[in-house]
Amino acid sequence: MAPRTPDRPTRRGRPGYDRREILDVAVDAFNEHGYDATSVGLLAERLGLSKSALYHHFTAKEQILELAVGEALDALEAVLDDPAAAQGAAADQLEHVLSGAVHVLVEKLPYVTLLLRVRGNTEVERAALARRRAFDNRVQRIVAAAIEDGSLRSDVDPHVVERLLFGMINSIVEWYRPDRSQSAHDLAHDVLAVALEGLRA
Amino acid sequence: MAPRTPDRPTRRGRPGYDRREILDVAVDAFNEHGYDATSVGLLAERLGLSKSALYHHFTAKEQILELAVGEALDALEAVLDDPAAAQGAAADQLEHVLSGAVHVLVEKLPYVTLLLRVRGNTEVERAALARRRAFDNRVQRIVAAAIEDGSLRSDVDPHVVERLLFGMINSIVEWYRPDRSQSAHDLAHDVLAVALEGLRA
Numbered sequence: 001m002a003p004r005t006p007d008r009p010t011r012r013g014r015p016g017y018d019r020r021e022i023l024d025v026a027v028d029a030f031n032e033h034g035y036d037a038t039s040v041g042l043l044a045e046r047l048g049l050s051k052s053a054l055y056h057h058f059t060a061k062e063q064i065l066e067l068a069v070g071e072a073l074d075a076l077e078a079v080l081d082d083p084a085a086a087q088g089a090a091a092d093q094l095e096h097v098l099s100g101a102v103h104v105l106v107e108k109l110p111y112v113t114l115l116l117r118v119r120g121n122t123e124v125e126r127a128a129l130a131r132r133r134a135f136d137n138r139v140q141r142i143v144a145a146a147i148e149d150g151s152l153r154s155d156v157d158p159h160v161v162e163r164l165l166f167g168m169i170n171s172i173v174e175w176y177r178p179d180r181s182q183s184a185h186d187l188a189h190d191v192l193a194v195a196l197e198g199l200r201a
Numbered sequence: 202m203a204p205r206t207p208d209r210p211t212r213r214g215r216p217g218y219d220r221r222e223i224l225d226v227a228v229d230a231f232n233e234h235g236y237d238a239t240s241v242g243l244l245a246e247r248l249g250l251s252k253s254a255l256y257h258h259f260t261a262k263e264q265i266l267e268l269a270v271g272e273a274l275d276a277l278e279a280v281l282d283d284p285a286a287a288q289g290a291a292a293d294q295l296e297h298v299l300s301g302a303v304h305v306l307v308e309k310l311p312y313v314t315l316l317l318r319v320r321g322n323t324e325v326e327r328a329a330l331a332r333r334r335a336f337d338n339r340v341q342r343i344v345a346a347a348i349e350d351g352s353l354r355s356d357v358d359p360h361v362v363e364r365l366l367f368g369m370i371n372s373i374v375e376w377y378r379p380d381r382s383q384s385a386h387d388l389a390h391d392v393l394a395v396a397l398e399g400l401r402a
Contacts, residue, residue: 091400091401091402094400146400150402151401151402152400152401152402153394153398153400153401153402154402155390155394156390156391156394156395156400157383157387157391160383160388160391161391161394161395161400163372163373163376164369164372164373164391164392164395165369165395166372167368167369167371167372167373167375168365168366168368168369168372168395170368170372171364171365171367171368171369171371171372172364172365172368174368175364182358182361186358187361189356189357190357190358190361190362190365191365193354193356193357193362194357194362194365194366194369194395194396195395195399195400196399196400196401197354197399197401198396198397198398198399198400198401199292199295199347199353199354199357199362199396199397199399200292200352200353200354200397200398200399201292201351201352201353201354201355
């Protein structure tokens, strides 16, 4: 038996890879080449596995996509489901959601990147888009509630504001580099400075 | 000679289309199918022209791309070159630039959409990316100057802030519909409310 080390979990399934590692490699390949252009053969090649060994872990390429975008969506929805997202003035709830979304984006950067590129070509992709829309609708309701309870200014359109805020947050995947960019904490600070408090001194 | 009407300029070149109309059709096709996947044959078919008639107007597909992204870049750079972008407190200059960029985006939506999808696969695309970087650098200098002169808060990173602001503005191309969405004026108002004044009441 191979020795265990504390920072390396026991591997399951076929020797060499567990599902988590395969998922990480597959998500990188999807982001690099595009999901449609990434064949199971290419994934197997990247992993140094045979296609049949890969099919031991996953029934189809689409199952990998489903798990990957599901992981990003689960994390984003957990931010909204957190009790802090339902406490206090609605503007404070919005602050919690924006900050939490930035943290999810940084912690699961390749997974969120993949999610944001989904265009609805398959059933799995359409289901992911539906969950994204439901997320956006929940945030829009918080923005509308914050305008209603007077904690956000009332001269803006809540739908437009939600799109602008998440347009800003989602654009982070285009340039954020974990090894060179600021921490999630500092990034969330700057997002909130722009979005809620305003940049003007 | 065909009669002229006031709202229809005289057509130049081959009868049936002028360069402007061809450019509009080509930009829509590039945005729909992707630049690489759009052949000159497909463009000619969409226009109901022969390929040789199309080559009467343009020497190559890449020349159409160059003119199209050039038009978007010219308009964005004109916002920075406007005297108002160099007057007053730097925060006011930034306000002028953000508002002007939103107006350009709405007025030239398909052209800016195409520009934002350029990935640098050809010489023309790399030149467009270089002009985008130069634009971003000029805006970053305005943000840095505004932090310096005290008109913007000093606890943010000017590079990150510039990226967040233009991430927000550029994301508008993903959902803006000229026939259904609010006017450029109202949209610019909401962008400035988020970006400079802050959403908190």
